[in-house]
Amino acid sequence: MHHFFIPPEWIDKDSISISGEQVHQIREVLRLKSGDGIVVLDNTGMEYQVELRDITQEKVIGKVIKQGLCRNEPETKITLYQALLKGDKFEWVLQKCTEVGVTRFVPIVCERCVASIPSESRFERWKKIIVEAAEQSKRGIIPDLGTIINMKQVCEEVNGFSIMPWEQENCVGIKAQLNNIGTVQHVNIFIGSEGGFSTDEVEYARSKGIVPVSLGNRILRAETAGLVTAAILMYESGEIN
């Protein structure tokens, strides 16, 4: 069944009213008809099973058949601090990591970043990609996209269980580090850009309690590393079993 995030004010007791872009999606793209079912979400973690009742060019009206808490949100909350990447690679990271279960994305600027700062319209596009990926993967809450921040600054501000996959780390593996995770519910992951993190950045992060870890002997591309780390965390915390 198709999932749609809608503003909470479009839900009035057992009746929903959808307008805007999603009408086109329902009517023209998915060609849904009166009597078909959809799931709507209000981004609070609630989900509503809806039967479509009236579909016009401007509005889709539906009746709530059932409502309850969406059970698909992970208990382990991951924030991915991902360095800006060239081309459309950052978008790929947002899409895939939303599917895997990341809760929050924060784009970071580090020393070896070559990608330019995204324009406002690109940033808006990133948000849209996250919403679409959240709908497709049946998430209950749309992952947040934080504002772009400098690597050094974020090291000052971050707290809690934080790991930084670093391709030159040869003592601490991610498996060993995750043995210390205990009942931690929030994990921060730091991933560098195509050129990796500088030694300075790694040492500075380490001094702030962020632990460099290895992801094994093969070097992953910058857009792959966050996805792999998030998937490992989801598995380790019992979200994938």
Ligand code: SAH
């Ligand atoms: N240009 C570097 C690789 C950078 S990979 C080189 O050629 O050596 C980009 C990012 O992915 C790194 O900053 C790191 O965060 C992560 N990464 C990739 N492979 C990794 C590995 N085997 N272990 C830990 N981190 C890795």
